[in-house]
Amino acid sequence: MSTLKLHNHVSFEALPARLARASASSHARALALSTWLLKRKRDGRFLAAVDTRGQMQRLAPMRASEVLALEKFAKQIQAAGRSTGHTLPLAGLEQRLRMLGLSSEDYAHRTGLHLIAEPATLDFAGWDRYQRPLWLTRDTARAWHQMGVAARRDDVHLEAVSGYRGHDYQLRIFERKLGRGQPVEDILRVNAAPGYSEHHSGRALDISSLGEPAAEESFERTDAFQWLSTHAPTFGFRLSYPRNNPHGIVYEPWHWYYIG
Numbered sequence: 001m002s003t004l005k006l007h008n009h010v011s012f013e014a015l016p017a018r019l020a021r022a023s024a025s026s027h028a029r030a031l032a033l034s035t036w037l038l039k040r041k042r043d044g045r046f047l048a049a050v051d052t053r054g055q056m057q058r059l060a061p062m063r064a065s066e067v068l069a070l071e072k073f074a075k076q077i078q079a080a081g082r083s084t085g086h087t088l089p090l091a092g093l094e095q096r097l098r099m100l101g102l103s104s105e106d107y108a109h110r111t112g113l114h115l116i117a118e119p120a121t122l123d124f125a126g127w128d129r130y131q132r133p134l135w136l137t138r139d140t141a142r143a144w145h146q147m148g149v150a151a152r153r154d155d156v157h158l159e160a161v162s163g164y165r166g167h168d169y170q171l172r173i174f175e176r177k178l179g180r181g182q183p184v185e186d187i188l189r190v191n192a193a194p195g196y197s198e199h200h201s202g203r204a205l206d207i208s209s210l211g212e213p214a215a216e217e218s219f220e221r222t223d224a225f226q227w228l229s230t231h232a233p234t235f236g237f238r239l240s241y242p243r244n245n246p247h248g249i250v251y252e253p254w255h256w257y258y259i260g
């Protein structure tokens with residue numbers, strides 16, 4: 001199992017440059033010499049590359065305060081070797097939810113869901129269906145790997161559609177839809193409120209199988225789903241949103257959560 005890590009910060013992400021090199025990039029020269037790529041979470045922009053000695057090379061314009069925060073983060077990454085199991089603070093998220101006009105307490109009360117903090121580190125768990133890196137907590141990555149091996153032994157192919165997704169991912173969906181004039185209540189009928197998706201935890205996976213569409217109820221009629229229903233609990237996974245779940249979330253046979 002690989003030990004490639006994503007280091008997480010409330011405003012930034014550090015991605016192993018090795019993974020970024022695999023995909024097309026306009027920063028080829030900086031990447032060839034660097035170990036980490038630092039990305040701004042709010043807009044997904046690559047801000048800097050960090051080399052093996054911890055030297056930072058800028059790739060995009062930044063505010064002075066951002067440079068300072070990024071330099072501090074780069075030092076932390078150099079110092080931190082392995083997964084910590086820590087999570088990041090939620091204060092910034094709560095502030096942004098208020099700015100979007102989303103009452104966090106009302107939503108939590110209505111759905112029985114709670115705010116989920118992002119992990120400080122995530123492990124590379126292979127590539128998802130769309131050839132994007134799949135990030136999961138260390139324990140989830142290990143369990144997902146073991147479950148995949150066991151399924152293959154039974155001639156069942158499990159494919160990851162999506163794993164960890166940060167708060168910013170969900171916030172961007174909301175900001176885009178609000179920008180188009182959609183009321184918050186309408187958006188909440190289709191999308192979980194930012195901060196409340198199990199995907200933020202790095203312990204949730206959307207699973208599909210070869211040739212099957214992603215995130216469709218028809219997944220429940222596949223061999224993969226039958227296999228998961230029987231064996232997933234052995235590996236610590238449970239179905240989060242069965243039919244008529246108390247959260248009022250639609251039935252999601254594809255969405256599994258690692259409880260350990």
Ligand SMILES: [Zn+2]
Nearest residue numbers: 204205206255
């Ligand atoms: Zn999901």
